[in-house]
Amino acid sequence: MAGAQEFEKVLDQSDRNVAAFDHQGVPLIKRAQHFLHSTPAAVPLIVLVMSIIIFGITIGGRFFSSYTLTLILQQIAIVGILGAAQTLVILTAGIDLSIGVIMVISAVVMGNCAVVYGIPAFIAVLIGLGVGTLCGLLNGFLVAVMKLPPFIVTLGTWNIVMATNFIYSANETIRDADVASTAPLLHLFGASFKVGTAVLTLGVIAMVLLVLVLWYVLNHTAWGRHVYAVGDDPEAAKLSGIQTRRVLFSVYGLAGLIAAFAAWVSIGRNGSISPSAAVTDYNLQAITAAVIGGISLFGGRGSILGTLFGAMIVGVVSMGLNMLGADPQWKVLLTGVLIIGAVAIDQWIRKVSV
Amino acid sequence: MNTSVQPILSARGLVKRYGRVTALDNADFDLYPGEILAVIGDNGAGKSSLIKAISGAVIPDEGEIKLEGQQVQFRSPMEAREAGIETVYQNLALSPALSIADNMFLGRELRKPGIMGQWFRMLDRPAMEKRAREKLNELGLMTIQNISQAVETLSGGQRQGVAVARAAAFGSKVVIMDEPTAALGVKESRRVLELILDVKKRGLPIVLISHNMPHVFEVADRIHIHRLGRRLCVVDPKLISMSDAVALMTGAKKPPEDALAA
Ligand SMILES: Nc1ncnc2c1ncn2[C@@H]1O[C@H](COP(=O)(O)OP(=O)(O)OP(=O)(O)O)[C@@H](O)[C@H]1O
Ligand SMILES: [Mg+2]
Numbered sequence: 001m002a003g004a005q006e007f008e009k010v011l012d013q014s015d016r017n018v019a020a021f022d023h024q025g026v027p028l029i030k031r032a033q034h035f036l037h038s039t040p041a042a043v044p045l046i047v048l049v050m051s052i053i054i055f056g057i058t059i060g061g062r063f064f065s066s067y068t069l070t071l072i073l074q075q076i077a078i079v080g081i082l083g084a085a086q087t088l089v090i091l092t093a094g095i096d097l098s099i100g101v102i103m104v105i106s107a108v109v110m111g112n113c114a115v116v117y118g119i120p121a122f123i124a125v126l127i128g129l130g131v132g133t134l135c136g137l138l139n140g141f142l143v144a145v146m147k148l149p150p151f152i153v154t155l156g157t158w159n160i161v162m163a164t165n166f167i168y169s170a171n172e173t174i175r176d177a178d179v180a181s182t183a184p185l186l187h188l189f190g191a192s193f194k195v196g197t198a199v200l201t202l203g204v205i206a207m208v209l210l211v212l213v214l215w216y217v218l219n220h221t222a223w224g225r226h227v228y229a230v231g232d233d234p235e236a237a238k239l240s241g242i243q244t245r246r247v248l249f250s251v252y253g254l255a256g257l258i259a260a261f262a263a264w265v266s267i268g269r270n271g272s273i274s275p276s277a278a279v280t281d282y283n284l285q286a287i288t289a290a291v292i293g294g295i296s297l298f299g300g301r302g303s304i305l306g307t308l309f310g311a312m313i314v315g316v317v318s319m320g321l322n323m324l325g326a327d328p329q330w331k332v333l334l335t336g337v338l339i340i341g342a343v344a345i346d347q348w349i350r351k352v353s354v
Numbered sequence: 355m356n357t358s359v360q361p362i363l364s365a366r367g368l369v370k371r372y373g374r375v376t377a378l379d380n381a382d383f384d385l386y387p388g389e390i391l392a393v394i395g396d397n398g399a400g401k402s403s404l405i406k407a408i409s410g411a412v413i414p415d416e417g418e419i420k421l422e423g424q425q426v427q428f429r430s431p432m433e434a435r436e437a438g439i440e441t442v443y444q445n446l447a448l449s450p451a452l453s454i455a456d457n458m459f460l461g462r463e464l465r466k467p468g469i470m471g472q473w474f475r476m477l478d479r480p481a482m483e484k485r486a487r488e489k490l491n492e493l494g495l496m497t498i499q500n501i502s503q504a505v506e507t508l509s510g511g512q513r514q515g516v517a518v519a520r521a522a523a524f525g526s527k528v529v530i531m532d533e534p535t536a537a538l539g540v541k542e543s544r545r546v547l548e549l550i551l552d553v554k555k556r557g558l559p560i561v562l563i564s565h566n567m568p569h570v571f572e573v574a575d576r577i578h579i580h581r582l583g584r585r586l587c588v589v590d591p592k593l594i595s596m597s598d599a600v601a602l603m604t605g606a607k608k609p610p611e612d613a614l615a616a
Contacts, residue, residue: 008544037504221475222463225456229449239411239447241432241461300451 036349040302043345044293044309047338051313055320063323066198076289076315077189077203078103078266082282083289083307084211085258088251090290091218092231093299094150096252098139098158099259100282104275105165106132107263111174111273114183121185129260135161136256137249144248162278169275176271190268203265210258211308218304227251231299288335289314292342301346313338360423362387362559363439363528368407368417370400377403378414379583385528385559390550392570392591393563394603395580401563402444404580405530409441410434421527432461438527442534444563446517450506454498455479455486457505458520489519494545510537515546522549529553530561535569547573567596579603 036042056064082099089096110128113119119127135157142153179186189203218224226247229237238244267273293310295302317338318331361384370378377400385391395401407414410428419426421437428434431441448457464478464485465471471478483501490498493515498508505513514537521529531550535543543566550560550573564570570577571591579586579602586602587609601607 008540011541011544037507216474220477220479222461222465222477223475225452225460225463225477229452229460232449232451236445236447236449237460239431239441239443240449240457241430241435243430243432300449 033349033351036345040294040349041306041309043342044306044313047292048309048313048316051316051320055316055323059320059323063320066196068319068323070198070200070204072312072315072319073204073207074192074199074201074269075319076311077201077207078262078269079282079285079289079314080207080308080311081210081262081265082259082286083293083311084207084214084304085255085262086283086286087290087293087295087302087304087307088214088218088227088258089150089255090231090287090295090297091227091299091302092248092251093234093297094143094231094248094252095154095287095297096139096150096255097154097283098135098161099154099255099286100280101158101161101165101278102132102135102256102259103263103266103282104278105135105161105168106260107267107273107277108165108169108174108275110186110263110267111179111183112169114186115174115178118182121183124183125185125264128263129257132260132263133253133257136259137253139256140249140252143252144245158283165275165278171275173275174273179267179271179273186264186267186273187271188268189265190271201268203268206261206265208308210261211304215304223247223250228300231301233300285314288339292335292338294342294346296346296350297343301350310342359386361385361420363408363419363421365404365408365419366417368404368414368419370403370407370412370414376583378407378417381417381580381584383408383578383585384588385561386576388554388557388559389575390554390560390562390573391576391578392574393561393578393580394565394567394570394599396604399580399603400583401580402532403583405441405532405561405563406443408434409439409530411441411443435461435524438525439530440521440525440528441530442514442517442521442532444532444536446513448505448513448517451504453502453504454490454508454516455483455501457516458482458486458489458523462524485523486519489523490515492545493519493549494541511539511542514538515542518546518549522553525553525558528559528561530563532563533565534562535564535566543569567600571596571599579609581605 062068082103085099086096106128109131110124113124113127114121139154139157142148143150189206190201192199192201218227226237226242229242230244230247234244289311290307291297291310292313293302293306293308295307314335317334321331363385365381365383368378368381381400381404383404393401393404403412406412408419410431410433413429426437428437449460452460459482464481466476466478470476487501498512505516508516514534518531518534521531535546538546547569550562553560562570562574574591577589577591577599579589579599581603589599598607602609
C-alpha cells in the first residue's frame with residue numbers, strides 16, 4: 001500500500017468476507033419491525049384478514065359468502081381507483097384534494113359529449129379522459145413549476161373544478177336510460193358476471209388490474225423509483241440527477257388521468273351521471289384508503305397494494321357493521337381509529353433506522 | 355504543473371450570494387488533466403459552494419465555467435453528470451428509503467435486455483445489484499450484508515461509502531468528492547484514498563475536499579487553498595509544510611506573490 005501511515009500497515013491482512021451474522025438472538029418484535037419496514041403492505045393485509053375473520057365469526061356464513069365479499073369489492077371499486085391515484089401523489093410527499101371533483105367533471109364531460117352533443121361514445125370517453133388529465137397537469141404545473149405547496153394548490157383547484165362543474169352542467173343529471181340508449185359504452189364497467197355465487201363487475205377487475213400495473217411500474221421501472229426518491233428527499237433526488245420537476249408533473253397528470261378513468265367506472269356503477277356527486281367526500285375516502293394502507297403522508301414510503309387493502313378494510317368494516325345493524329356512525333368512528341392506528345404504526349416502522 | 359497544459363475544468367470570477375451571505379466572492383478554480391487537486395479551507399470558506407457551482411447543484415450569480423475549454427452553464431446536476439462530472443456531495447445525496455443498488459443507479463438505471471426492458475421498461479435488478487456489490491467490495495465495505503437493504507438502515511460511514519462508490523463508478527471526465535472520508539473508519543478511509551489513486555490511474559482528474567491534512571498531503575498533486583469565498587493561492591504539497599498550509603488557510607500567514615502559479 002503506497003504511502004500508508006504506520007498504523008495502517010496491518011490493513012493488508014484485514015478480513016475480506018462480507019459480514020454475516022447469526023440471527024437467532026434477535027427478538028421477535030425487532031424482526032417484525034424489520035419485516036414490516038421492507039414489506040409495507042403487510043400491516044393492512046393483516047388488518048384486512050383479521051377484520052374479515054372477526055366479522056365472519058360474529059355474523060356467520062352470511063358474511064363469509066363469496067356473494068357478500070364480492071359485493072364489498074363492487075362498493076369499493078371507485079374509491080380504490082381514486083386511492084391508487086392519490087397514492088402516487090402522496091408518495092411524492094404531496095396530496096391531491098381535487099381528485100374527487102376531477103372524477104366528477106370528467107364523468108359530466110363524458111356524459112354531455114356522448115348524450116347531449118351526440119359525439120360517438122368512444123370519442124366522448126377520450127375527451128373525458130383528456131379533461132381529467134388536463135386538470136391533473138394544471139395541478140402538476142402549479143406544484144412542480146411554480147413550486148406552490150400541493151395542499152394549497154389542490155385546495156384551490158378543488159374549488160375551481162367543482163364550481164366549473166356546476167356552472168358547465170347547470171347541475172343537470174343525465175339519466176341512466178339516456179346513457180343506456182345513446183352511449184352504452186359509458187356503462188361498460190358496470191357489466192357484471194358470475195363466478196359461482198361471486199358477482200364481479202368489470203369495474204372491480206379494472207381496479208385490481210390498475211393497482212397491479214401501478215405496483216409493477218412503481219417497483220420495477222426507473223420512473224417508479226424516481227417517484228419514491230422525489231417523495232423521500234427531493235434535494236437528494238435532484239442532486240443524484242433526477243429531474244424532480246418532470247417526475248412531479250407526470251405524477252399529477254397521471255393522477256388526473258386515473259381520476260378520469262374512475263369517472264368512467266363510476267358511470268358504470270351509478271348508471272346516471274350527476275354533477276352534484278361533486279359534494280361527496282371522495283377525496284377524503286381516497287386519502288383514508290391510502291393512509292390505512294400504510295402510505296406515509298411524509299412521502300417516499302408505502303406500497304400501492306396497501307392502498308387496495310386499505311380500501312377493502314373500509315369496505316369490509318362498513319359492510320360488516322351494516323349487516324350487524326349498527327348505527328352507521330360506528331363505521332365513521334372505526335375509520336378514525338384505523339387512520340390513527342395506521343399512522344402510529346408508520347411512525348414505529350420508521351424507527352427501524354434509528 | 356506545466357502551465358502550457360490547458361485545464362480540463364476551470365472557473366473564473368464565480369460569485370454566489372445567499373441573501374446577505376456571500377459564499378463565493380470572485381472565486382477562481384483550475385483543474386488539470388490527470389491530477390488530484392485538493393481543496394482546503396476553514397469551515398464556511400465556501401468550498402462546498404464552489405464545487406456545487408461547478409457541478410450544477412447551484413447556479414452562480416456571476417462568473418464563467420469552462421469544461422475542456424468550452425464554456426458551460428449547467429442548470430442542474432443532471433447536466434453536469436451528463437457532461438461527465440460526477441460528485442460526492444457533503445450531504446451525500448442518497449435517497450434513504452431506496453436500496454443501495456437503486457441509489458447507485460438512480461437516474462441511470464439498467465433495464466432488462468429484450469422485450470421486458472424495451473417494452474415494459476423493467477429494471478435489471480440482478481445486474482444492478484451485482485455491479486453495486488462489486489463496487490462496494492472494491493471499497494472494502496465488507497460490513498454491508500444485504501445489498502438490497504434501504505440506505506437509511508446503513509451506518510453513516512457505510513452511506514458515505516455508497517456515495518463514493520457511485521461517483522467512482524460513473525465519473526467519466528471529472529470526479530469531485532466533498533469530504534468523502536469525514537465519517538469513514540481507518541480501513542475505509544484508506545480504501546477511499548486508494549480508490550482516488552485508482553481513479554487517477556484511469557486518467558481522471560479528481561477534486562478532493564478534505565480537512566484531513568495527512569490525507570491531503572499524501573495524495574494531492576496540488577492544493578487549492580480557499581479562504582473567505584475565494585482562491586487564496588495554490589501550493590505544491592512537496593514544497594510546503596502542513597503547518598504552513600494551515601497558516602495560509604486560516605489567515606495566520608500571507609501567501610507568497612507567485613503562489614498562484616504553483
Ligand atoms: N443554502 C445556503 N443558504 C444560505 N447560506 C448558505 C447556503 N449554503 C452555504 N451558505 C453559506 O455560504 C458560506 C460557505 O458555505 P460552504 O458550505 O460552501 O462552506 P464550506 O467551505 O464547504 O464549509 P465546511 O468545511 O464546513 O463544509 C457559509 O457562510 C454558509 O453559511
Ligand atoms: Mg462543505
